[in-house]
Amino acid sequence: MSIFENFFRLSVASLVRDRILYLLFSMALLALLLIPAFSTFSMRQVQELSMTLSLSALSFLLLVITVLTGASSIWRDVEKRYTSSVLGLPVSRTAFVLGKFCAISLLLAVVSVVFGAGAFVAIKISAASYPPDVPANWVNFAAAIAFDYLKYVMLLSLAFLFSAVSTSFYFPFLGAISIFVAGSASQEVYEFITGSYGKTFAPVAKEVVKGVYYILPNFAAFNLKAQAIYSLPLVPGTLLLTLIYFTCYTGIMLSLAVWSFSRRELP
Amino acid sequence: MIGRIVFGILLCSYLAVIIPFSTSLTDRPVVVKLGTLPDAELLQIVAGDQRYLMAQYAVVKVLFYYGTLVETFNQKVPLQPEYPAMFRTLQTSSRLDPWNADAYYFAQAAFTWELNKIDEVNEMLEYGMEHRTWDYQLPFFAGFNSAYFRKDYAAAALYFKKAAELSGNQLLANLSSRYFYESGQNKLGLDFIEYMQGHTTDRKLIEVYELRKRALIGVITIQGAIDRYSRSFGKAPSRISDLTAAGVLAKVPADPYGGTFYLDEKGAVRSTSKFALAAPAQQPAK
Numbered sequence: 001m002s003i004f005e006n007f008f009r010l011s012v013a014s015l016v017r018d019r020i021l022y023l024l025f026s027m028a029l030l031a032l033l034l035i036p037a038f039s040t041f042s043m044r045q046v047q048e049l050s051m052t053l054s055l056s057a058l059s060f061l062l063l064v065i066t067v068l069t070g071a072s073s074i075w076r077d078v079e080k081r082y083t084s085s086v087l088g089l090p091v092s093r094t095a096f097v098l099g100k101f102c103a104i105s106l107l108l109a110v111v112s113v114v115f116g117a118g119a120f121v122a123i124k125i126s127a128a129s130y131p132p133d134v135p136a137n138w139v140n141f142a143a144a145i146a147f148d149y150l151k152y153v154m155l156l157s158l159a160f161l162f163s164a165v166s167t168s169f170y171f172p173f174l175g176a177i178s179i180f181v182a183g184s185a186s187q188e189v190y191e192f193i194t195g196s197y198g199k200t201f202a203p204v205a206k207e208v209v210k211g212v213y214y215i216l217p218n219f220a221a222f223n224l225k226a227q228a229i230y231s232l233p234l235v236p237g238t239l240l241l242t243l244i245y246f247t248c249y250t251g252i253m254l255s256l257a258v259w260s261f262s263r264r265e266l267p
Numbered sequence: 268m269i270g271r272i273v274f275g276i277l278l279c280s281y282l283a284v285i286i287p288f289s290t291s292l293t294d295r296p297v298v299v300k301l302g303t304l305p306d307a308e309l310l311q312i313v314a315g316d317q318r319y320l321m322a323q324y325a326v327v328k329v330l331f332y333y334g335t336l337v338e339t340f341n342q343k344v345p346l347q348p349e350y351p352a353m354f355r356t357l358q359t360s361s362r363l364d365p366w367n368a369d370a371y372y373f374a375q376a377a378f379t380w381e382l383n384k385i386d387e388v389n390e391m392l393e394y395g396m397e398h399r400t401w402d403y404q405l406p407f408f409a410g411f412n413s414a415y416f417r418k419d420y421a422a423a424a425l426y427f428k429k430a431a432e433l434s435g436n437q438l439l440a441n442l443s444s445r446y447f448y449e450s451g452q453n454k455l456g457l458d459f460i461e462y463m464q465g466h467t468t469d470r471k472l473i474e475v476y477e478l479r480k481r482a483l484i485g486v487i488t489i490q491g492a493i494d495r496y497s498r499s500f501g502k503a504p505s506r507i508s509d510l511t512a513a514g515v516l517a518k519v520p521a522d523p524y525g526g527t528f529y530l531d532e533k534g535a536v537r538s539t540s541k542f543a544l545a546a547p548a549q550q551p552a553k
Contacts (some may be wrong), residue, residue, distance in 0.1 A: 041327045043469045044368045056320040101442045130468055133368070134401060148316075173462055184315030192308065230366040230399075 003091045007099025015069065015107050024064060028111075031057040032118040039126040047136060050126035050215050050227045054119035055144055062108055062152040063178035063180065069104050070174035072158025074261060078167075093262045101160055101254060105153050112149040116142070137231035143239070144228035155180055157253035158217065164261040178215065186213050187220035193254065217249055284360035285327045290434045294480045299552060307362030314363065322364030326373060329353050333377055334471040350382055361391060375408045376463060376472055380479055396429075403434035404466075411459050453487045454513075478523050478543070485520035492516035493536070503534045 015021065035057070039050035077083045086096070106122065123136065158179050164173035190213040192198065193206055201209075221242045227234055314321045326490040333351065354374070361370040374391050379386040392409040399405055410426030413419045417501035457480065462474040489507065496504050507528055522528055526540025 039329075040468065042323065042331065042369050043467045043472065046468065048368070052319045056317055059316055104394045136531055181315070185312045188308075189311045192312070219316070223318060225319050226364075226366060229319060232366075 004095040004099050007091075007096050008103050011100045011103030012106065014196075015097045016102060016161070018069075020068060021065070021107075024061060025111075028057070028061050028115055029118075031061075032122050036125045036129070037124040040129065042130075044130075045132065046130035047123060047127040047132040048229050050123045051119075051136070051141065052225070054115075054123060055148070055225050055228060058115045058119065060113065060146065061111065063146060063155075065108060065111060065161060065179075066104075066152045066156050067173060067176045069107070071163055071176055072101050072169060073160065074081045074163040074257075075166050075169060075172060076177055078244065080265075094258045097160065097164065097261055098254070101156065104156055108149055108152055108156070112145050118143045123219075132262075134231050137228070138233060140224065140228045140234060143234060144224040147222040147224050147242065150193070150218050150243075153248055154217055154219075154222075154250050154253075155183075157250045157257065161253050161257040161260070164257040164264065180219070183217040183219040186216045186218055189213070218245070221245065307359045310359065310363055317401045319367075322360045322367050323369065325356050325360040325363070326367065326369045329356050330373060330469065330471075333373075334469075337471045337474055339544065340536065348376070354378060354387065358391065361394060368399065368402065368404075369407055371395045371408070372467070373472075375412075376467075376475070379412055379416060381541075383416065386410060401433065403430040403432075406430040406433065411455070415456055415459070453483060453490060456483050457487070472538050481523040482538070482542050485522060485528065488520050489516065489536045493530075493534070504530065506530055507536075513537075513552075 032054075035053050038053055039046045042049040074083075083096070083159065120138070120141075123141075143266050155176060159172055159176040162175040166172050166175075188210065193201060193209045198206055221238070224234070226232055279284075311318055332349070357370050357374050360367060364370075371392055374388050378388050380421065389409050389412050392405045392412075395402075395405045396409075406426040408430040410423045410430060413426060414423035417423075460476050460480050460483065464473055464480070467473060489510070491514045492510045493504060496510055496513055499515065500513070504510055507516075507519055509532055511519060519528060522538045522540050522542075524538065524540035524542050526538040526542075528536060528538050531537045
């Protein structure tokens, strides 16, 4: 069994033992049970509202899991001296970081698939009470969940980077949340600045905003909620570019996390 | 021991304050309860991937408030409806999620009949048509507004044609001419109310439509009596009591909005309630 695989298995085992996750899963189950009831608040689009609620709840759940598990991963192991005992053995720090990252990514994937399946049932129940004008497009629904998952894997890589250089919980935790908010808004701000409104801005300010836009992760590209809720067509070219963007950005952030953790002096 | 006493005092204080606390929240001014949303552009930036949820939340908030209007009307409680804030919230909602059908449906339901905001609603429907390109109901609503309220039959015909193309129902294309030349506009109004009533799940809205239907049936009944009177006597009646006196109308129908029917200077049937949910003394100036 390789070192990476060992770390992966150990990380999965420690995640399964985490009690906070059980609390989150209970809340997710409650959310799924409430979706058909809340969907009746809509006058005309009960199915669409149940899909909106499902995707929003999943997005929030993945955000909480990503931030909590990602921000406390490496930092907590250093604090508990777990790294000192494990990394004293002839094992690489790269395998340690990647093993933990893949374990949390797997957890996010499992949560996405299980919640997605539960949401499918909840949406079917909701739609039965008021037949929709346009039938649900389940391919789009699955694509929206898949890209939401990728978004949070990307955020996880940033949380790992912050966690690898941090000596406390707060920096990776608040850093991940700040990056999430900024990355979700960056596309809107960029379009706002480069549009007609941006003419009132100084050219230097515009260039600074553009620079920050290219550095921040662009989470807007992963938002396929409208396509799922209203069965709008997906654009394969944009999706392919988004996948390439995801691979590059996540890869770079993970490389930086591994590099900084490899250079870090452990107690 | 001291800890228990403090806990007991806190618990008693909580029980004492919870009822007045919730009452004071319920009695907050309408504007505070309905709230004012920031500009849609700002909300788009802040809301991120939760913008669709936020848009639906805004519509539901307006819908709940409208429900309280219907309740207070039924209980004869005078209340000045906060219609401008409601409409602004709906506009923000449609900017956040331009595909949300609820925002357009509710704007059509609440802002045309009583408030006569036809141009504003049609502008919103036009915006919706740009996004909900498959939905025949938006041009159908806009066509009805143009024909029934604006008497702009040319514009209505274009909307109905678009609705017919989207729905595949060619009857819609002939709506304006069929209704206006054969049955009159009140019949169009009645059919439209029944259509809207059958396409919502909201009980309060269904109640409002029932109110409108009864008011319109009252108008149609009086209008029929006016036609019979004119044919018999060769002139139009000057007041509604002429109709009962001449025996062409057995009884003047009651206005479900609480007003009294009368004939205006052009001989058209009107009501002192102006068919509005607001209490008569507090009706907004037209």
